[in-house]
Amino acid sequence: MLLFDGVCNLCNGSIQFILKHEKNSDLKFSAIQSEAGQKLLSQYSIDPEQTNSVILISDGVVYTESDAVAKVAEFLKFPYNLGSYMKVVPRPIRNATYKKVASNRYKWFGQKESCMIPTPDLRNRFLQ
Template sequence: MRNLEQECQPVLLFDGVCNLCNSSVKFILKHEKNQNLKFAAIQSEAGEKLLTHYGRDPNQTNSVILISDNQEYTASDAVLKLTQYLKFPYSSGKILMVVPKTIRDFFYKMVAHNRYNWFGKRESCMIPTPQLRKRFLE
């Protein structure tokens, strides 16, 4: 069996039924530097396998998760780490790492907790277009 980490690096795990999360994935696809980032909905088989591999319960995951360089980044760390994959000026978002993690995560958790109320929820995960399908793990 192939090494799951090597096979899926780097990968962004996101809530596939969250409108904010889906819009964020579309934003990343539009503004990325290159196409080496993969995506997996937390609700997908690949997402569940990766979460389990990293010791997380897929049913209790309330954060975007970026797996990069054999490390797991969650909450505001994941969002700011993602900026390295984006074109300028979005890549400059990494400067926010100077803000203490407790403050960053406070605001992240507020949005995460209210995301369905503020942005809505889908009945099922988004289906990527045929040309993007290779970027999404199933």
């Protein structure tokens, strides 16, 4: 399950990229702002103020910040799955970069008034 900021243009663009380039249709998605997203945050005791945008829950493990990005890359086709090798960079450096982008995402990429609405053929991949 990939939780994302549903009003963030960067996040929505990233979801579209993932859908286009994933190996299989294994990932499910939910906007953090949605009822399902809020339930998952509560279920896994995740403080959304501490994570600042992308959260991946895979096999019961919660990945945040650059760890989430690296883990999501594993779901992608070549060459995009090479992003998983970013883990060779020390976590403090990866997370500093992640936090810089995350804290400026609205300023740099803009935001929407509301969460994206999936097309009918993708609706089963998104929890509301």
